[in-house]
Amino acid sequence: MSAAAAARDAGPAPDARSAPERPAPDAAVNRVRAVRARGRRRCATVAAVLVVLVVALVVVTLTLGPFKVALVDVVRILGGEQIPGATFIVMEQRLPRLLVALGVGAAFGASGTIIQTLVRNPLASPDVIGITAGASAAAVLGMTVGGLGAVAVAPVAFGGALVTAAGIYVLARRGTISGYRFVLVGVGVAAVLNAVTAWGLTRAEVTEASRALVWITGSLSRASWDQVPVLWAALAVLLPLAALAALRLRALELGDDAAAGLGARVEPAKAGLLVVAVALAAVATAAAGPVAFVAFLSGPLARRLTGGGVSLGASALTGACLVLAADLVATSLLPTALPVGVVTGVLGAPVLLWLLARANRSGEGG
Template sequence: MALLETVERPSTADALAAARRGPRRRRRVVVVTLLVLLVALVVVRALLGDYRVSLPDAVRILGGEQIPGASFVLMESTLPRAVMGVLAGAAFGAAGSAFQVMLRNPIASPDVLGVTLGASAGAVLAVVAFGVRGAPVTLAALAGAVLAAVVILSQAGGGGGATGRMVLVGVALAAGLSALVQWLLVRASTYQAQDALVWLSGSLNTVTWTDIARLLVLDALLLPLLLAMAGRLPVLGLGDDLAAGLGVRVTRLRVGVTVLVVGLVAAATALVGPVAFVGFLSGPIARRLTPGRPAVGVAALVGAVVVVAADYAAAYAIPGTALPVGLVTGLLGAPVLLWMLRSRPTPEGR
């Protein structure tokens, strides 16, 4: 009788497997939902503008057929902006989330710690001091971001306080670079200041397929590497000594992640300017959608969704006025951040 009444209990391994299936299922649902939303936003951004292109005409144009008016609008204006919004948003979102996880600080995004401002300062210096345009401005922005990252890493030092020092050095550097940009704008002529301010606001207005190809190559190379390294970042939350004891090469991991983040941020900023708040907010939003493991990949999707949606709103929210996308993300970023601070806090390093 006792044998008949015996109830088979699940093993510990079965219980752990069941506990893991819930977060994995939620992550899959979130990723699929974000992908569907992103595709829908790209279609809306590409087809529904001042000049509307029907879906059958868009398919014919993409197949190589020329339709007067529609071909130019789709291939030279709306579609490039939508594609660049996806690529730049993914770069900003993934980079911001990786920095926040690595430094165990929800405000430690590249735009707060001076990496993005380094690119901005380099571009403004090239425009104001040397009067250059086009590709030299892009190279100057890349050089500025790299130099800012080198300063942060060189002053951070080693040991358990390295991440804290990186945050402090980054904040101080951002303040100094912001003052430098303002000084350059004050000394600039009216036309130079206008060019610099358009670039500083963050805009997709002048993107080309050549720019898209460059950022696509960099995203395809750097994003997979960043996703592969992101899985080891939470170990840094245990402290450098314990992380090293677990087999993690702390300095190499920190430098490697920083290099990848700088590459993504510098490339995107050099082409579209510093789109405000995308890197800052994508990580916290992604962690709320998929709590638990690092959400760098989800943050990349969130960043792409935010930039494409903001660019559409910037173009058509005010009739007759095309706003820079960075202005819209900046206006939306502050209230979203306040809402996040008032709601349930997100654990650090998750």
């Protein structure tokens, strides 16, 4: 057979232009880098906006209230000048309350995000799965049965949260942690602990029950300079640990198999992350009581703002904004002053119902 006939039988030569173009490896790497750079820029922008919002809320909190203080006077007072009446209000009432609110919001925000990401379930926040219920039960029993004061209640609440979290972890863990099993076990434990809290309230005197009821609602009314060093010293240790833990959190967010493939020790990493998250929730609960739904709302809101990525910094700032704004509404914008937990509960309950309805429609709710 001649060469011309062989070429004719083989058909036309493939056109290189008709084949799909494959991006060069360098181009694909550059695209990934560009996407990551955009994500980092968005996170930085969101963090900057949240910082500005926190500063604005701080200014409004220090100036607004039943006794209004001009911003110039606030600056003079913070600089050390004594202004009769205004100095006491700013330095002894508003500033310690403000610092406690900032710390509590940041701790709840970071804690909720870690747990929600870890079990890949938006319902898994400390106030939904029973961790804060454990702190409340321990605190109420300490107040009503043990006769403890406000200062002694804090470590009792901290211990109650840690013991409850350990119990939930043991009951929910079967080889690995399942998100919905973790939530369901937590909800069941929370129901038992709420019954214990109610029992403690029924056995207390009226004054003790009233004091305990305000605490378990979530309130900043007892915030003082005695709490500020303890709270912020704990946060100075826990928040950097949470930032380090976030490096593992990004791998675990991909799933246990993918995280193991990337070299992560899955179960030790989960246990360490849970310890940090529970410690943050326990510190916040010990300082201000179980302020409802701050941990639950902060993570999803931060994800929306950052475009879906996990950012503990954005979550902590979102939690701080929520507590500051709710406390401002509860103390200055309503006819009657209310505990901050009442306002956050009103905000969080509809979101919880919406998430449950969405999970039920999509068949994820079991």
